[in-house]
Amino acid sequence: MPYNKRFDGRKFDELREISAEVxxxxxxxxxxxxxxxxxxxxxxxxxxxxxxxxxxxxxxKGVLRCNYNMMSFSGSGERVRPGPSRRSKEISHITEKALEPVLDLSEFPSAVVDVYIELLQTDAGTRCAGITAAALALADAGFPMKDLISAVAVGRIEDKVVLDVSKEEEDYEGGMADIPIAMLPRTGEITLLQMDGLVTLNELKEVLKSAKKACEQIYKVQKDALRARYLK
Amino acid sequence: MGELKVKDKDIVVPGDVLAEGMDFLPAGGAFREGENIIASQVGVVSVNGRLLKLVPLNAKYIPKRGDTVIGKIVEVTNNCWFVDIGYSNHACIPLRDGSMEYIPKGADLTQYYDYNDFVVANITNVSKSKEIDLSMKGPGLRKLSEGRIIKVNSAKVPRIIGKQGSMISMIKQMTDCRIVVGQNGLVWLYDIDPLKEVIAVEAIKKIEERAHIQGLTDEIKMFLESKVGVKNAVQ
Known part of the structure; x- marks a missing residue:
């Protein structure tokens, strides 16, 4: 069955509603x-x-240590069980690797900077939301950064590239590919690229193009949130 | 020809392009990437001729030689005191810089500074691996025995002190408090009348909160006048 219309009625290159607060x-x-x-x-x-x-x-230099955690009441309780697990350990690790390239901790040798990421509600795209929030929090704390990091999950369902996958799409019966991407929106450098499912090379190129556009939108929201803290 | 992308006193965030072209030079809080100058912190832009500088709105204290800091004694060994100055590494007061008076060999060092004592000290050296040496030899460097200590963001310390100490001397004058501002963001205040201490604390908290606003000195002056009355606000 062709996938012509998304479950929540969005366009294929449309993000869900986003907001940020610092x-x-x-x-x-x-x-x-x-x-x-x-x-x-x-x-x-x-x-x-x-x-x-x-x-x-x-x-x-200083070490970045991230901790990803889904809160016990989050999620619909179907697939991923909240709490410490092999999965949350992996996501903590990839979050560190996604943020490290922009962060300069050379002024704090032998020290650690802890980032605790808590998911209150989970409806797909949690690792991307976590990375985006963590980048904002690090900038808010005043650490020198080359750029912010924006992240989004892009998927492939049937022959369509779908931006910002929702939970319903993640569980699509016909199978899908889920590709979380984190990047420096200013330069387009990628710091996280994972893939769950199968895509062709051409589809992947399309996925990256779509992600770049979306990250720029998220980037704008991030920057506005950082400024809004001081512009009262 | 280079082009300035921001105005003086703008609030910028990491990744913002401040200027294009080689006509401008990046200073603190900014860096050059190819042709562009990029901000690396959340801060207020200060354009000084060709120099683009960021005054950070929130920053961690990074110890520098010559800074006067306030810290808490957290460890006493037989040849030095370790002090928590709000940095990841503890700073160390070696025995020879411990006091103006002679410290005999084998003396009980807690007699001089005990655990949980607060001291005002001067940073004499910061090594490459950020080992910090402090000295207690110098005017105004001592153990703090009374008063209260508050914590402010170390990025706001220059604003609390003001140009040539204008802000802090105004607060001292109008509240009669004795105040020591550590570069690391700890502020010690003391007056016999605790109410005056409270007013000074409120004033400092107000400066911290509104540090990026222009004309802050006048605002604080009005605030202090309304609190302590005009009788102290002479000169």
Whole structure:
């Protein structure tokens, strides 16, 4: 059956509704909330602080440590069980790798910067929402960064490239490909590219083009949120 | 010909292009990428001729030699004190810089500075791996025994001090408080009348909150006048 119309009536290259807010956790050194559709991610930055155990320390620069966590009440309870798991460990790791290229922690040797990402509501695209929120929180905390990171998940259903996959699309019966992408929107450099499912080379090119456009939209929302904190 | 993409006093965020072309030079908080100058922090732009600088709105304290800081003693060994100055590494006061007076060999160092004591100290050296040495030898460097300590964002410290100390001396004068501002964002205040301390704390918190607003000195002056009355607001 051809996939001609999306479940929620969006266009194929249309994002869900996005919003961002900075400084949501007063006790943290930097914090941000990012909402995309029904997915809500909150990121809090603490540090730099002393890193223990000592063998993890890097005497030349600070270390970024991310922790991704779906809150126990999040999700629809169908597939992914919230809480610590092999999956959340993996996502924490790829979040670190996605953010590291823009972050300059050379002023804080042997220290660690902790980023805690909590998902209040999960409706697909959580790792992308988490990365986007974490980038905002790090900028809010005042760490020097080359650029912000924006992330979005792009999918392929039948012969269509669909931007910002929703939960219903993720569970599409006919099978699909889910490709989360994080990039520096200013230069288009990619810091995260994962793939679940199959795509052809041409489809992948189309996916990347679609993601670049979407990340630019998200980038604008991120920048406005950072400014809005001070423009009252 | 280069082109300036922002105005003076604009608020910019990481990734914003400040200027195009080689006519401008990046300073603190900005960097050059190819032809462009890019912001790397959330901050306020300051255009000084060809120099583009960012005054960060929120920043971590990075220790520099010569800074006067306020810290808490967290560890005492037999040859130095370790001090938490709000940086990831603890700073160290070596025995020889511990006090103006002579410290005999084998003395109990907690007699001088004990755990949880707060001290005003001067940074004498910061090594490449960010090991920090402090000194207690110098005017105004001492243990703090009374008063209160508040924490502010270290990026706002220059604003709290003001040009040539104008802001802080105004607060001191109008509230009669004794105040020490550490570069690391810890501020010590003391007056016999705790109400005056509270007013000074409020004023400092107000500066921290509204640091990026122009004409802040007048605003703070009005605030202080309304609190302490005009009687102290002479000169």
């Amino acid at each position: 400084g949501v956790i007063p006790n943290a050194d930097g914090s941000a909330k990012f909402k995309i559709g029904k997915t809500i991610a909150i990121a809090a930055v603490y540090g730099p602080r002393v890193l223990h155990p000592r063998f993890l320390q890097d005497p030349t």
